[in-house]
Amino acid sequence: MEVLQPILAHFNHWITIFLMVAGLYVVVARGNMIKKLIGLSLFQTSVYLLYISPGKILGGTAPIIGDNIEVYSNPLPHVLILTAIVVGVATLALGLGLVVRINEVYGTIEEDEIFTQEDDDE
């Protein structure tokens, strides 16, 4: 355990950054719109980790007040992220609605194919 200490201290941050960067990569590099939305939600869930990890106190328990419990984790990040999750699914639904509409008009959800169709029309 002693050897792992310096890694454990920032491991959560590193994984958070990895998820964030993976989401960013998918949003920028992939042309498929469903894949783009999945990348966006990867990015979003990494933000949940970013908020919740610093609120954790080792040896603590969930912030529900009970007898004989001394240490609780921080409840405030939990509240903020609860709101973020619900707003996240709302924006995802709106994005998927747009994808359905784009598919109806262009017959495809690939960015490149839509661009070539647009170029052909001109």
Added chain:
Amino acid sequence: MESLINMVLLSLLAVVTIGVVRLRNLFAVIILGGIYSFLMASVLIVLDAVDVAMTEASVGAGISTVLMLTVLYMTRVEEAKPVHTPMLPIFVAGGTGAVLVYGTWGLPAFGLADTPINTHVGMAYMDLSIPDTGIPNVVTSVLASYRGFDTFGETTVVFTAGIGVLLLLRRGVSLARLRRKQQEEESKS
């Protein structure tokens, strides 16, 4: 022990993420997304965020997956091969990641009680909740009482998104009907 479980679950999360990024079959990607959400919920339980874990398991793994599968049913399952080289996105993502990792050296270590985030307003709610509201679950009392306006704003956002989706899809139905009518008239004449 806590931090070890945390570490193992987070590593699994990273592996699933690699799968999500690399796979080209969208059905597999969406199912992996569901696995990702359940893993995230487990991590959140280890991090003591039980309310968030329940929401993530039901909304992230449940509703999101169903919505995505519905849209996938209406479109195409296989993702097209990319025409551009992914060098620029890799560079942008890698650069951002490097800067962020550099930034973590300035952050406090995981799990400490005397960090700024754990010594100010968040912990004050722990002492105030029972005398002010009588609710033992502090997350509930902060969500519905102290920060009720946040939740009101959240409801507004969800309502607006709902209206947006309805308008988008209804317009789609009427447009499709219009086009079909046009085609019928063209075929007649």
